[in-house]
Amino acid sequence: MIRAQNLSKRFGDKRVIVALDLDVPHGGFVLLTGPNGSGKTTLLRLCAGLAAPTNGVLEIAVSRGQIGFLAHEPLVYRDLTALENLDLYARLYRIPERRERCGAMLERFGLWRERNARAITLSRGMLQRLALCRTFLHDPDLLLLDEPFEGLDAEGSDLLLEELTSRTATALVATHDPKLFASRATGRLALA
């Protein structure tokens, strides 16, 4: 699903990723670990096509519409409601019966009561739940998740684990706490 050979990324003089080889098979669930600045987020952005490698080869076996990308930022408009945000993405991802799908995602992540609340009024944890709704909305085949548990309370964490367990999508997950994914992970890549 993801194959990288001799992959490098440099920002100016700073080398963030150096000669990385990576092979994530279809259905694999690989954890990315490493200290701050080790290139976890950069690798996820490269895999999402949001950044271009400086050197090397990176092959992704799915189109960008089949990628679910969870970033540090929730990627939702603060002045739209939770439902309006999901509806916008549902339209852009051409999801059939989008209103029902958006409603189902909001219910699944415990946000139904906040569906008409503007994103700017949501707490950090609620925003993360909304970001998860956006990420999973189109049933992606490839998940690229950057610290998915960040900001979530115990209930939110349980909901996310449940969601990840129920899915067979290939995943590359940047985390500082690999124990959280112990039951699901099939591999681990430690970046230095």
Add this chain to the structure above:
Amino acid sequence: MSQYAADVVALARKDLLIELRTRDTLPAMVLFVVSALTVFHFALPGGSSARAETGLLWIAILFTGLLGLARAFAAEREQGLLDGLVLAPSDRSAIWVGKTIGVSAFLVLAELVALPAFALFFHPVTWELIAAVALADIGIAAIGTLLAAIAAASRSRELLLPLLFLPLAIPVVIGGVGASVAAHPGSFLGFLGLYDAVFAILSWASFEYVVTE
């Protein structure tokens, strides 16, 4: 409705809805253009030519457009939202079309106040002037939206946007003033139409390369 058109409608609707709620851009544009025309009214000596007065209107329109363009990608820039839009399977040029529609709409609304104010302070507005302003709006929004996206990715975006936009907007002023005061404005209106077509096609075709690394 084709999927492309549906994407454009969804993106433009989102921008208009956000503006309706936040009122961040349009009131500032209206206030600016009225203030500028008021200043010009008192700054211009009495008995000035229609050409000079019309020239000031075009300066006011251009800078009002610049004000709107500076805010065009504010939400996307501040919240990193362009990543979310770029990842969607829709054609990335739809983002440009949606933004261009939004910028044009704000510009037209500001001009609905500016043109009567111009008529009040200076001289009556002609149909030729209205046609020229309508054509200029398309050009300003088309090239301006592309440049606003380029500037949004830069740290010195407040400096970069005017530096990129104003030189490319010179033909708008030439065509606009010409169409407003010439005895035969047809060729100037045609020039503005050609400017719109060339820069709209260039911006539409190149937007994808601007929003991806």
